[in-house]
Amino acid sequence: MYLLSAFPFFQILDETRTLTILNQLEIENEKERQRESNLINKMATSHVDVPGEPTETGTALLETATGTIQGFQPVNNIHQHLCAFHFYAHDMTRQVEAHHFCGHLNEDVRQCLIYDSPDKDARLIGIEYIVVESLFLTLPDDEKPLWHSHEFEVKGGYLFMPGVPGMGERQDLKQVCKTYGKVIHFWQVDRGDPLPLGIPQIMMALTRPGQLDENIAKDVEKRFGVSFEEQREQRKDLTGPDHGIHPLANAAGRGLKTELREVDIPPATSMPRVFV
Amino acid sequence: MASSDKKPGPTPAIGPGSTLPGKPTTLGSKLIETGAMMLQSMAPVRQMNLHACTFALYGHDLSRQIETHHFIHRINQDFLQCAVYDSDKPSARLIGVEYIVSDNIFETLPSEEQKLWHSHAYEIKTGLWTLPGMPELLQDPEHKSLTKTYGKFWCTWQVDRGDRLPLGAPSLMMSSQAVDIARVNPELVKERDRKYGVSRGDAKESRVEMAEPEWINPNADYWKQHGKGFAIDVPVEMKSSGALI
Numbered sequence: 001m002y003l004l005s006a007f008p009f010f011q012i013l014d015e016t017r018t019l020t021i022l023n024q025l026e027i028e029n030e031k032e033r034q035r036e037s038n039l040i041n042k043m044a045t046s047h048v049d050v051p052g053e054p055t056e057t058g059t060a061l062l063e064t065a066t067g068t069i070q071g072f073q074p075v076n077n078i079h080q081h082l083c084a085f086h087f088y089a090h091d092m093t094r095q096v097e098a099h100h101f102c103g104h105l106n107e108d109v110r111q112c113l114i115y116d117s118p119d120k121d122a123r124l125i126g127i128e129y130i131v132v133e134s135l136f137l138t139l140p141d142d143e144k145p146l147w148h149s150h151e152f153e154v155k156g157g158y159l160f161m162p163g164v165p166g167m168g169e170r171q172d173l174k175q176v177c178k179t180y181g182k183v184i185h186f187w188q189v190d191r192g193d194p195l196p197l198g199i200p201q202i203m204m205a206l207t208r209p210g211q212l213d214e215n216i217a218k219d220v221e222k223r224f225g226v227s228f229e230e231q232r233e234q235r236k237d238l239t240g241p242d243h244g245i246h247p248l249a250n251a252a253g254r255g256l257k258t259e260l261r262e263v264d265i266p267p268a269t270s271m272p273r274v275f276v
Numbered sequence: 277m278a279s280s281d282k283k284p285g286p287t288p289a290i291g292p293g294s295t296l297p298g299k300p301t302t303l304g305s306k307l308i309e310t311g312a313m314m315l316q317s318m319a320p321v322r323q324m325n326l327h328a329c330t331f332a333l334y335g336h337d338l339s340r341q342i343e344t345h346h347f348i349h350r351i352n353q354d355f356l357q358c359a360v361y362d363s364d365k366p367s368a369r370l371i372g373v374e375y376i377v378s379d380n381i382f383e384t385l386p387s388e389e390q391k392l393w394h395s396h397a398y399e400i401k402t403g404l405w406t407l408p409g410m411p412e413l414l415q416d417p418e419h420k421s422l423t424k425t426y427g428k429f430w431c432t433w434q435v436d437r438g439d440r441l442p443l444g445a446p447s448l449m450m451s452s453q454a455v456d457i458a459r460v461n462p463e464l465v466k467e468r469d470r471k472y473g474v475s476r477g478d479a480k481e482s483r484v485e486m487a488e489p490e491w492i493n494p495n496a497d498y499w500k501q502h503g504k505g506f507a508i509d510v511p512v513e514m515k516s517s518g519a520l521i
Contacts, residue, residue, distance in 0.1 A: 015303060025310050051381055052354025062417050063350060067325030070409040074361040074368035075324050075347045079309035081316045101321045104305055108298025109441070111370040113359050115320040122320040124349070124357040124373060127432050129442050135297055140285040142278050143443050145512045163316040172308045184432055184446055186373055195355075196375045197389055199508060200430050200446040252512070258445060259509045263281060263336040265499040266457055 030076055050123065051194055077103040080172070081118060083224065084159040085212055086126075086183055086203035089256035095213050096190050096203070097220055098183075100128055108132040116189045118162060125196075126185035126203070133241040136180040136249070144248035145256060147180045148205040151240030157231025158206055158217075162224050166234060177238045180249055181205065202256050207245075280447035281336040281507035283437065296369070297440050323349040324359065326418070329468065330405040331460045332429060335448035335505045338457050342436050343468050346374060353421075354378035362435050364408065372449070374429035382426045382493060390495035392506065393426040394451040397489050403479030404452055404460060408472045412482050424489045426496050427451065445508040453497055 082100040087093075099122065102112040110130040115122035136147060153159040154177040161169045183203040187196035206212055221227055247253070278284075288297065326348040334340040345368065346358040356376040361368035377385075382393065399405045400423050407415045429449040433442035452460045465476050499505045 018303060018307075022306055022310055025313070050351045050355050051384070052352035052378065055350055055353050058417055059350065059353065059421065062414070063325045065414065066327070066407060066410060066418075070327040070407065071364055072324065072327060072347060073364055073366045074345065074370070075321055075359065077366045077368075078318065078321050080312040081318060099320070101318060104301045104309065105296055105367065105369065106298045107301050107305060109296060113321060113370070118317065118319060120319040120323055121351070123351075124320070124359065127370060127373060129370075129432075131441065132298070135441065138288040138297070139441065139443070140287045142512050143284060143287075146278060146445075146510060161312060161316065164312055168308070168311050168315070171304070172312075175305075182442060184430070186375070186430055195377070195381070195385070196428065197385075199392070200432075202510060256510055256512065259511065261279075261507050261509055262504045263507050265336075265338065265503050265505045 026076070030072075049194060078113065079103055081162055082112070082159060082176075083118070083162050083220065084153055085206060085216065085220075086114075086185065087206075087211070088185075089202040089204045089251050091255075092204075092211060093213075094190055095216055096125075096185070097216065098126070098128075098203075102128075102130070108135055114183070114185070116187075123187060123189060125187040125189055126183060128181050128183045130176070130179050130181045132175075132179055133243065136241075136246065137243070141248060144246060145250075145252045145254075146202055147182045148203075148250045149207065149241065149245045150176050150179050150181060150205065151245060152208065153206040155232065155235050155238055155240070156206065156209070157226075157228035157235060158212060160224070160226055160231060162226075170234075173235065174238055177235075178241050180241075180246075199258050199260050202251075202258060204251060204256075207250050277512055278443075278445045278510040279507055280445040280509075281334075282444070284439070284443040287443075288440075295440065320349075326350070326356075327364065327408060328358075328405055329364070329408050329472065330399055331452055331464060331468075332431070332449040333452060333458060333460075334431070334434075335450045335499070336507045338450065338499070338505070340436060341452075341460050341464060342371075342431075343464060344371070348376075354381045356425075360429065360431075362433075369433055369435055371433040371435060372429060372431040372446070374427050374449075376422070376425045376427045378421075379424045379426070379489060379493075382496070387495050390426075390493060391498040392448060393428045393496045394449075395453075395489075395492045395496045396425050396427055396451060397423050397492060398454050399452045401480070401483050401486060401488065402452075403476040403483065404465065406472070406474050406476075406479055408474070412479060416486075419483065420486060423486060426493070445510045447508065448506045450497065450499065450505070453500060455500065458500075 080102045086098045087095045099115045100112040112128040114126035185201045324347040328346040345361045348358045358374040360372040430446045
């Protein structure tokens with residue numbers, strides 16, 4: 001909490017000092033990551049739903065070591081947790097609570113790992129990329145339908161940052177409101193798959209009232225202590241993409257379904273070809 | 277139609293050098309992120325405690341090969357989930373997800389599913405797969421259990437093709453195998469070895485005694501025995517005028 005109250009302070013500090021402090025915090029964050037990672041590995045870990053034997057002690061110990069010794073910079077770049085809802089681009093009735101763990105590649109591009117819960121035994125179920133409007137507009141026309149707009153779910157209150165109170169959330173949501181995202185899921189946990197089966201699924205986000213299943217909504221509101229309606233009130237002044245929602249986005253208002261196709265591969269030879 | 281094996285149409289989102297488009301992250305954004313970090317639990321991403329560097333081949337074109345960095349979370353003794361990046365720097369691009377299962381779990385999968393997976397024995401035994409920063413001896417126990425595993429790797433950003441943004445349908449990836457068309461270009465390996473101060477040759481030698489799986493399921497590495505790879509299509513219907521219906 002101290003950081004939020006320190007916001008005005010940061011505005012007074014010059015850039016160099018602020019960056020120094022940020023670096024310090026980054027180092028602290030890395031230490032925290034290692035501490036947590038060590039803690040976890042000392043306990044027997046076995047995910048209730050994923051088939052398999054509990055992790056053996058030797059393996060756990062080794063991974064505690066690797067967790068301490070190796071570098072994890074790409075993962076340490078993940079700084080933010082967003083909760084939202086996705087549905088399958090070919091079936092709007094199948095809806096999934098999606099926990100995004102996001103980092104900036106730069107100001108205009110973010111990349112997120114998507115999990116089915118915010119807990120330590122969460123399953124990695126997908127990926128999302130988020131880009132600003134100007135970059136979305138550079139995408140080819142057959143690419144745009146794979147992307148979805150964020151305006152409705154942000155203004156509707158359905159996309160939120162668990163644990164972060166209104167003001168801290170707002171700054172970022174103002175930006176996210178104007179972006180487009182591309183979500184691919186690999187694990188259809190909503191149909192009870194114990195393992196990531198099948199082919200990747202393009203997912204879409206809420207774009208209209210009445211889409212989100214009420215039970216799912218209420219459950220999330222309860223577990224995270226949020227009210228989508230309240231958020232809607234507070235976010236009335238947020239605005240979407242400057243040029244409006246592109247007509248090709250959101251699967252161009254139609255469905256999208258991935259298909260698997262076989263492709264010819266040259267014959268495998270373990271001996272060099274001999275010309276007779 | 278967006279297909280994993282077709283090059284996307286001309287667009288500023290593809291170009292030489294494949295530099296990421298967009299402005300550098302602002303101080304404001306960094307502050308927001310730092311604030312979030314202090315208040316939020318990042319439990320799922322903190323579970324990744326293993327970093328592996330290896331090479332992957334595009335399932336529809338084995339001659340396209342990339343160096344990959346897997347950040348791995350072990351769920352249990354038989355299952356691991358990996359976030360895959362194109363480097364181990366903070367600027368690394370998230371290029372896909374790989375799931376790894378033990379042979380026990382793999383045998384329970386339907387055969388149609390098994391075709392999407394690849395085996396790991398060859399790439400581990402021949403030193404392509406390495407754990408950067410870890411002495412070879414310490415890597416041993418991990419490799420012993422991973423040699424018998426199978427992986428399923430979807431690539432969502434084809435950076436080697438010059439895509440500046442993640443374009444197209446996800447691509448199924450395969451692993452290097454002991455056949456001509458699936459050997460990793462030695463230049464790629466040399467470059468990786470140089471960057472991380474490792475030697476693939478040395479690793480291969482020290483792993484020579486490592487037990488190989490007695491049997492690799494023929495449904496895995498499907499291309500090897502069937503000459504067929506896989507691509508993903510996402511049909512996006514266009515009118516002949518170019519506008520979507």
